[in-house]
Amino acid sequence: MSDTGRGSPFAPHTDAETAAMLDAIGVESQEALFDIPEDVRFDGEFGIAPRSEREIRHEIQLHLDRDDDLTAFLGRGHYDHYVPSMVDHLADRSEFLSSYTQYQPEVAQGFLQALFEYQSMLVELTGLEIANCSMYDGASALGEAATLALRARSIDGTRVLIPELLADGRRAVLENYLAGTDATIERYPMADGNADRDALADALDDDCAMVYAENPTVRGTIEEGLSEIGELADEHGALFCLGTDGVALSLLEKPASVGADVVVGDAALGLGASGGLGLGLFATHEDFLRQVPGRLVGVGEDSDENRAYTLTLQTREQHIRRERATSNICTNQAWVALRAAMHAAWLGADGLVGLAEDCVTNARDLADRLDDIDGVEAPAHDRHHFREFTVRTDRSAADMREELEDEGFAVHAIDDQLLQICVTETNAGQIEDLAAAVEVVA
Amino acid sequence: MSDTGRGSPFAPHTDAETAAMLDAIGVESQEALFDIPEDVRFDGEFGIAPRSEREIRHEIQLHLDRDDDLTAFLGRGHYDHYVPSMVDHLADRSEFLSSYTQYQPEVAQGFLQALFEYQSMLVELTGLEIANCSMYDGASALGEAATLALRARSIDGTRVLIPELLADGRRAVLENYLAGTDATIERYPMADGNADRDALADALDDDCAMVYAENPTVRGTIEEGLSEIGELADEHGALFCLGTDGVALSLLEKPASVGADVVVGDAALGLGASGGLGLGLFATHEDFLRQVPGRLVGVGEDSDENRAYTLTLQTREQHIRRERATSNICTNQAWVALRAAMHAAWLGADGLVGLAEDCVTNARDLADRLDDIDGVEAPAHDRHHFREFTVRTDRSAADMREELEDEGFAVHAIDDQLLQICVTETNAGQIEDLAAAVEVVA
Amino acid sequence: SYEPLLAEKRSTEVTVDESPLPDDLTRESVELPDPSEPELARHYTRLSQMNYGVESGPFPLGSCTMKYNPKFTEDVAALPGAGTHPARSAASTQGTLELRHHLQTYLARIGGMHSVTLQPPAGAAGEFTGILVAKAYHEEHGNDRNEIIVPESAHGTNFASAALAGYEVVSLPSAEDGRVDVDALEAAVSDDTAALMLTNPNTLGLFERDIEEIAEIVHGAGGLLYYDGANLNALLGRVRPGDMGFDVMHYNVHKTFATPHGGGGPGAGPVGVVEELAPYLPSPQIEERDGEYERVEPEHTIGKVHGFAGNWLVLLKTYAYIARLGDSGLTDTSAKAVLNANYLASQIEYEIPFSPFHHEFVASADRDAADVAKRMLDYGVHPPTTKWPEIVDEALMTEPTEAETQAALDQLARAFNHAADDGDEALETAPERTAAGRIDQADAARNPRLSWQALDD
Amino acid sequence: SYEPLLAEKRSTEVTVDESPLPDDLTRESVELPDPSEPELARHYTRLSQMNYGVESGPFPLGSCTMKYNPKFTEDVAALPGAGTHPARSAASTQGTLELRHHLQTYLARIGGMHSVTLQPPAGAAGEFTGILVAKAYHEEHGNDRNEIIVPESAHGTNFASAALAGYEVVSLPSAEDGRVDVDALEAAVSDDTAALMLTNPNTLGLFERDIEEIAEIVHGAGGLLYYDGANLNALLGRVRPGDMGFDVMHYNVHKTFATPHGGGGPGAGPVGVVEELAPYLPSPQIEERDGEYERVEPEHTIGKVHGFAGNWLVLLKTYAYIARLGDSGLTDTSAKAVLNANYLASQIEYEIPFSPFHHEFVASADRDAADVAKRMLDYGVHPPTTKWPEIVDEALMTEPTEAETQAALDQLARAFNHAADDGDEALETAPERTAAGRIDQADAARNPRLSWQALDD
Structure with a gap:
């Protein structure tokens, strides 16, 4: 096991076994099994030296040690909430981690039930009737919402209205999801961080397929006129897609109650800072059941008439419907959904709401603290905030960001004179340290 | 789940459930269930504030960060060999980790089989017929070997001969194991790191219960006259106890072939540097079967006549035989034995022997390298070495140890002018760095 | 249970x-x-x-490549600092960017490609990305092409990804030997052809021996050649997509490089391209200049296909796996994957209409393949993929992977053969030894109950 | 299987x-x-x-305290740097020593003791250590005492540990109420009495209400009072061994503080002592001076009971657990442990001869207790400890712990009651739903085969 260089350490064959198997097949050599014309054969090397497990762990640690040890006050869609140990230990059980999509439900009841529970929690949190088993992230979920809007029979129009202020990633991914359609993307203005509803009303017409709004917004402001947006969309026969996240959902207005037709976003549960790896939420009304992208777990019965879980409505999916599928998604983020469900259940309603309330008070406390510092004004928007807020700076925000990095803190610089700062329970203990650093660079 | 301060987070009771249960019992309050006289009641506080899981992880990390980040070249019985990831993942499965001693074998076949496999590997490595499921560590195993010698009918005498050079911990624990007996402990001289066999022959007589020798010795020298020691012990009717470790066993002379009656030691497998936590090996001849301390797993049959595993010969044990038990040991190191077996199986014979060979060559290479440095002589003993060796220093060894610590390296100072240095695969990559540091301080 | x-x-x-x-x-x-x-x-x-994973037993799902997921890659991905915030500056994350750059390089060498993006979060996302890159290339070159050709035996995602990118999908029937019908391809290509999507070996495990001619035909018509990397694990070290004439490809890291499937993700679907297509890759690419790593926007980038930086922790496992194997291990992986498939095939009593196959084969059940699969569950193994590709009647698409021992293959073969010999009733009532009995999926779909809120029983 | x-x-x-x-x-x-x-x-x-753990279901083993092992304590023990080499200098391991010192302090407060050693690697090793400390104390004071008194219902380790330390063991029969017979104790103590070893609540779950009188008797005779901490989990925050008059005690961290049993270790058995006994503790102790932590050799130390520093990583889990619970959590732990035992007792159809019990009770099976236990396995739970203590006929010694829900206790009660109602044949042939059928342990002992080398079948 311990040596390298003699073959794959994960292929179990001794030389004798290989010989016996070749004999059973009736060929002379392993290479004789390859039916590859000589002239395309690769006779070079990749130049990749095999290393031992110990060496690789050491090597990667050395790489990671080259990253600066900063305390990140970063957000804008990717949030670092503490994930309890239990989640790692249970999700890492190989029966979950090394299993496949549940095409044989009789030996996949465990994962199916866990995904069914995930869907159910999302149903509770959104107030919508249907949630799928996951999208890649909030951006792809938004893209899928838009294609759903375009193909839903009840919806006309091709204009997709998105907020002026929106994470670049979400906008860019949405553009690609709509690249194969005749839809156009238009931005509607915002006022002091929230949607400018008058401007939105002006922009909306019956040629709109979808209106997208976020709560909280990309700048962390809490949207105040969601019902109005919902009504506007409804009036014009457009789909109202609301972007949010798993923690905010537990506290802020329930999407169904403001007229949302689709809820998308990143879960913000089950994984902390993970270099971008996340979990796309997708929930919608049952009217759109046959238009939903991604996997759905449903309840049925087994031959003993016991309750059993199974992937269902697979005729929407690419492996059956091919080019007429509701989406091309196949592998999704199932294991992250499992983790998010574990995380939510560990917190319980009480813990989740408490976590969300802390997102409001921590942001408020930090903004108040920073606002006392000469040279900065926080929050820049006169709104309620969730987790994050913007800071107006007298000096160049880019310079300040860089200097804060030298002081050991990572924040966003989003404009010439705007910083953005995000606080969760994982960095709340360093609020004072950050404030002291801001005092130094302000 | 997330809050602290309201009770145990690991007791599931809601207030309503507690009330219902009290009602079923027929008492008014939880406190009414305690039958404790008022005057011994504790009405103070421990003064321990509950913290969240996240806070504790952070807090303990901060403590650990206060430890200096040294590269340890330390050994003398506790060795840092790399443990493959697989061991953690599989041993951490809760069916193993959170199970109890296997008193109900029908639902403990898995752990029993794993321990049986551990015993079998130790039988192969020692050449003796019986191995138990573990002792706490090499020191307690040595103590148990001595009490076995004293109660074995075939053995007379009360003198226990131990090497002059021996880890303090082993000697001190042995003394305590013999504190309740009339045995005396005597040290026999050593010559250039190994047993002085002539002196040992002089010391041995028929009043000896046990002769203890080590291979490798505490200074890392490989013993050269083990068979002779075995014969001497045999001549005088004394038990020959050999101290070694799980890695050395795979390469050095097989204990049974040199006449060892008992093999003890620390496994050095399954755990790396662990602050002292280890695994005591204990193997012996079948003659001593009924005298063996600790747990034994045997093979039997279940009601379907299938092979089944069970704890056996429990009439030796304290829970049945009480003050006439072969030992007071109850909880042992079963889970570490499981890990050691996993580690050994992962290595295989080839990997284990290779690891042991590296212990010889790495020590040789490092000693050669250091010997080139003015002011030090390495190895101090003209012997073959395993993992570690001593270094004679011109300067004070204690001063040099401290200065090497400032340079980022931990070594032993074992005498005024003797350092001891241990090298395994986990620090072999820093041999040159250590040598450079020795050059600085020599 | x-x-x-x-x-x-x-x-x-x-x-x-x-x-x-x-x-x-x-x-x-x-x-x-x-x-x-x-x-x-x-x-x-x-x-x-109540769930079956790779460590529960053999798992020969054809085209899914259910091989052992090395434990140490999990620990690598859990190292402190492995997952930082994706918005951290390049200057403060040189180590992470260096690792990403190394992985880009490894994958480029393995695929024979010029440049690689790590951004697509899954294989299908990789296909979509690759097709968008091809589309942007054509648009930049003033080509107005609206068709993608896909062999009818291709993975369903090929069709769906092409459609999502706005293409008409032209389905190409197979030749009698199970491979691309070169004449039909010749007939299908035109000025409308943006690309041909192909996996090789194809889903029957057959190597497309005419690949050079195929490439010539597609390129001759001005189209591009897309390689679906699902079966790359059969060819490691023996032939590279780039050498076969492919212009763009995706890698399935959970198939070829053993990252865990996780019951359906997270995966990662890096995309490799030849030099001409590099300017169209998603933004950012990681480039090295004088030992410093930078995030660079390719000149004609298609933009983004993931909100952040893709499924980084999965990619980190990929890196660790490739580093563990190196040249010799990667090469051996394909050898043993092909050996195992051929050995298993030699031990089962089923017709295998197409050969010579490589890492997988498609047997014909000669009765309801789904029933055979359910019955195999009773014999303690996971069954193969069933009823696909449709070119084989009652298909059992079987891929044992290199990780199985001869003993495990023999166990699998016994399960295959017992299921073949069992009577109809045993098959129709199977499985009987699993956590749940046979589940009526049609009924579940007729009356969808998708949350506990929807249950009233 | x-x-x-x-x-x-x-x-x-x-x-x-x-x-x-x-x-x-x-x-x-x-x-x-x-x-x-x-x-x-x-x-x-x-x-x-094929193994049953706490996460498999209820595990009410009396006196073993099989409670949930919080996962985060595993992660804490796996932190980089948690386990250094025990020979590292004190100067270079101030953080670790500080943690050890904090844990010594926590345990001292919880037990009402003056000083605590963390060195003993298990409960029985703690007993041995405590008795050695007592012995050293007596020797230092010129007392020549060669007897240790142990109630007959005590854990077997008490007898064995006392014997290992060289003492004669005087077994003390119980009074009719299941507690220490004070008159018999009075008769048993003498100038030879080195110590009385006692657990409280005792193995019947009964609090020794006469503890003050007992202490007076033993102390009056010049003996010391040893507290076996196996049942401390019943009393947390309500009464402390030190306050009851005990001079020396051990803590079972896997019982009271939820470190995992690991199928039989590793455990840890810290020992606490009153001030007079502190100079005899094992070496080294960790002491703090001006914010620096030192390894100190107690004046009359007994030496060492472990080759290194004890089972440190287990102790680190102990620290994390205590820190998680704090005063309120520890106090609630005992409340819920006692509540659960009493609730379960109220739901089963068995005679429970002795009460009021606390965290555990001993029911009488009124038929072969081992058979009842095997049958309970068939009902999907782990059975209680059987046939001990012998004071109860066919004892079922039951400790559900605080971690069980009412629903789990009801499940347990059903298993108890079904086993009570089942016929003799069902019991004698049980278990039938487990990985192995009933194992003939006597036969295995008659023909010991202890390694695969010894198998020739």
């Missing part, structure tokens, strides 16, 4: 009334399960016991 | 011939199993599936 739903254990409704926000900005209440940690631990332990 | 032995899978014999040592210093060969990592992963996964 049965485990109640979390909501059936204990659920708490919390009223949101004293929140730090005005009432009109908050919801009224939330109800969620509220089990204690010990209860949760038992819940998920029991659920895991 | 059956899993072959590793040696039955694949085994390789390696000849040691080209080693870097002379041939006469090396063995000739080694033979060990040589499975691949994938095979090993499946092997141990299957073995785990």
Whole structure:
């Protein structure tokens, strides 16, 4: 096991076994099994030296040690909430981690039930009737919402209205999801961080397929006129897609109650800072059941008439419907959904709401603290905030960001004179340290 | 789940459930269930504030960060060999980790089989017929070997001969194991790191219960006259106890072939540097079967006549035989034995022997390298070495140890002018760095 | 075995009334399960016991490549600092960027490609990305092409990804030998052809021996050649997509490079391209200049296909796996994958209409393949993929992977053969030794109940 | 379910011939199993599936305290740097020593003791240590005492530990009410009495209400009072051993503080003592001076009871657990442990001869208790401890712990009651739903086969 260089350490064959198997097949050599014309054969090397497990762990640690040890006050869609140990230990059980999509439900009841529970929690949190088993992230979920809007029979129009202020990633991914359609993307203005509803009303017409709004917004402001947006969309026969996240959902207005037709976003549960790896939420009304992208777990019965879980409505999916599928998604983020469900259940309603309330008070406390510092004004928007807020700076925000990095803190610089700062329970203990650093660079 | 301060987070009771249960019992309050006289009641506080899981992880990390980040070249019985990831993942499965001693074998076949496999590997490595499921560590195993010698009918005498050079911990624990007996402990001289066999022959007589020798010795020298020691012990009717470790066993002379009656030691497998936590090996001849301390797993049959595993010969044990038990040991190191077996199986014979060979060559290479440095002589003993060796220093060894610590390296100072240095695969990559540091301080 | 739903254990409704926000900005209440940690631990332990993974036994799902996921890659991905925030500056994350750059390089060498993006979060996302890159290339070159050709035996995602990118999909029937019908291809290509998507070996395990001619035809018509990397694990070290004439490809890291499937993700679907297509890759690419790593926007980038930086922790496992194997291990992986498939095929009593196959083969069940699969569950193994590709009647698409021992293959073969010999009734009532009996999926779809809120039984 | 032995899978014999040592210093060969990592992963996964742990279901083993082991304590013990080499200097390991010192302090407060050693690697080692400390104390004070009194219902380790320390063991019968017979104790103590070892609540779950009188008797005779901490989990925050008059005690961290049992260790058995006994504790103790932590040798130390520093990583989990619970959590732990035991007792149809009990009770099976236990396995739970203490006929010693829900206790009660109602045949042939049928332990002991080398079937 311990040596390298003699073959794959994960292929179990001794030389004798290989010989016996070749004999059973009736060929002379392993290479004789390859039916590859000589002239395309690769006779070079990749130049990749095999290393031992110990060496690789050491090597990667050395790489990671080259990253600066900063305390990140970063957000804008990717949030670092503490994930309890239990989640790692249970999700890492190989029966979950090394299993496949549940095409044989009789030996996949465990994962199916866990995904069914995930869907159910999302149903509770959104107030919508249907949630799928996951999208890649909030951006792809938004893209899928838009294609759903375009193909839903009840919806006309091709204009997709998105907020002026929106994470670049979400906008860019949405553009690609709509690249194969005749839809156009238009931005509607915002006022002091929230949607400018008058401007939105002006922009909306019956040629709109979808209106997208976020709560909280990309700048962390809490949207105040969601019902109005919902009504506007409804009036014009457009789909109202609301972007949010798993923690905010537990506290802020329930999407169904403001007229949302689709809820998308990143879960913000089950994984902390993970270099971008996340979990796309997708929930919608049952009217759109046959238009939903991604996997759905449903309840049925087994031959003993016991309750059993199974992937269902697979005729929407690419492996059956091919080019007429509701989406091309196949592998999704199932294991992250499992983790998010574990995380939510560990917190319980009480813990989740408490976590969300802390997102409001921590942001408020930090903004108040920073606002006392000469040279900065926080929050820049006169709104309620969730987790994050913007800071107006007298000096160049880019310079300040860089200097804060030298002081050991990572924040966003989003404009010439705007910083953005995000606080969760994982960095709340360093609020004072950050404030002291801001005092130094302000 | 997330809050602290309201009770145990690991007791599931809601207030309503507690009330219902009290009602079923027929008492008014939880406190009414305690039958404790008022005057011994504790009405103070421990003064321990509950913290969240996240806070504790952070807090303990901060403590650990206060430890200096040294590269340890330390050994003398506790060795840092790399443990493959697989061991953690599989041993951490809760069916193993959170199970109890296997008193109900029908639902403990898995752990029993794993321990049986551990015993079998130790039988192969020692050449003796019986191995138990573990002792706490090499020191307690040595103590148990001595009490076995004293109660074995075939053995007379009360003198226990131990090497002059021996880890303090082993000697001190042995003394305590013999504190309740009339045995005396005597040290026999050593010559250039190994047993002085002539002196040992002089010391041995028929009043000896046990002769203890080590291979490798505490200074890392490989013993050269083990068979002779075995014969001497045999001549005088004394038990020959050999101290070694799980890695050395795979390469050095097989204990049974040199006449060892008992093999003890620390496994050095399954755990790396662990602050002292280890695994005591204990193997012996079948003659001593009924005298063996600790747990034994045997093979039997279940009601379907299938092979089944069970704890056996429990009439030796304290829970049945009480003050006439072969030992007071109850909880042992079963889970570490499981890990050691996993580690050994992962290595295989080839990997284990290779690891042991590296212990010889790495020590040789490092000693050669250091010997080139003015002011030090390495190895101090003209012997073959395993993992570690001593270094004679011109300067004070204690001063040099401290200065090497400032340079980022931990070594032993074992005498005024003797350092001891241990090298395994986990620090072999820093041999040159250590040598450079020795050059600085020599 | 049965485990109640979390909501059936204990659920708490919390009223949101004293929140730090005005009432009109908050919801009224939330109800969620509220089990204690010990209860949760038992819940998920029991659920895991009702699930079959690679460490439960043989798992020969054709085209899915269910091989052992090395444990140490999990530990690597869990190293402190492995997952930072994706918005961290390049200057402060040189180590992470260096690792990404190394992985880009490894993958480029393995695929024979010029440049690689790590951004697509799954294989299908990789296909979509690759097709968008091809589309942008054509657009930049003033080519107005609206068709993608896909062999009818291709993975369903090929069709769906091409359609999502706005293409007409032209389905190409197979030749009698199970490979691309070169004449039909010749007939299908035109000025409308943007690309041909192909996997090689194809889903029958057959190497497309005419690949050079195919490439010539497609390129001759001005189209591009897309390589679906699903079966790359058969060819490592023996032939590279770039050398066969492919212009763009995706890698399935959970197939070829053993990252865990996770019951359906997260995966990662890096995309490699030849030099001409590099300017169209998603933004950012990681480039090295004088030992410093930078995030660079390719000149004609298609933009982004993931909101952040893709599924980084999965990619880190990929890096660790490739580093563990190196040239010799990667090469051996394909050798043993092909050896195992051929050995297993030699031990089963089923017709295998197409050969010579490589890492997988498609047997014909000669009765309902789904029944055979259910019966195999009773013999303690996971069955192969069933009823696909349709070119084989009642297909059993079988891929044992290199990780199986001869003994495990023999166990699999016994399960195959027993299922072949069993009577109809045994097959129709199978499985009988699993956590659940046969599940009526049609019925579940007729009456969709997709949440515990929808249950009223 | 059956899993072959590793040696039955694949085994390789390696000849040691080209080693870097002379041939006469090396063995000739080694033979060990040589499975691949994938095979090993499946092997141990299957073995785990044949094992019952706390996360498999209720585990009411009396006196063993099988409660939930919080996962985060595992992660804490796995933090980088958690386990350094025990020979590292104090100056270079101030953080670790500080943690050890904090834990000493926590335990001292919880037990009402003056000083605590963390060195003993298990509960029985703690007993041995405590008795050695008592012995050293007596010797230092010129007391020549050679007897230790132990109630007959005490844990077997008490007897064995006292004997190992060289004492005569005087067994003390119980009074009719199941507690210490004070008159018998009075008769038993003498100038020979070194100590009385006592657990409280005792193994019947009864609090020794006469503890003050007992202490007076023992102390009056010049003896010391030893507290076996096995049942401390019943009393947390309500009464402390030190306050009851105990001079020396051990803590079972896997019972009271939820570190995992690991199938039989590693545990840890810290020992607490009153001020007079502190100079006899093992060496070293960790002491703080001006914010610096030092390893100090107590003046009259008994020396060492572990080769290094005890089972440190287990102790670190203990620290994390205590920190998680704090005063309120520890106090609630005992409340809920006692509540659960009393609730379960109220739901089963068995006689419970002695009460009021606390965290555990001993029911009488009124038929073979071992049979009842085997039958309970069939009902999906782990049975209680059987046939001990002997003061109760066919004892079922039951301790559900605070971690069980009412629903789990009801499940347990059903298993108890079904087993009570089942016919003799069902009991004698039980278990029938487990990985193995009833195992003939007597036969296994008659013909001991303790290694695969000893198997010839």
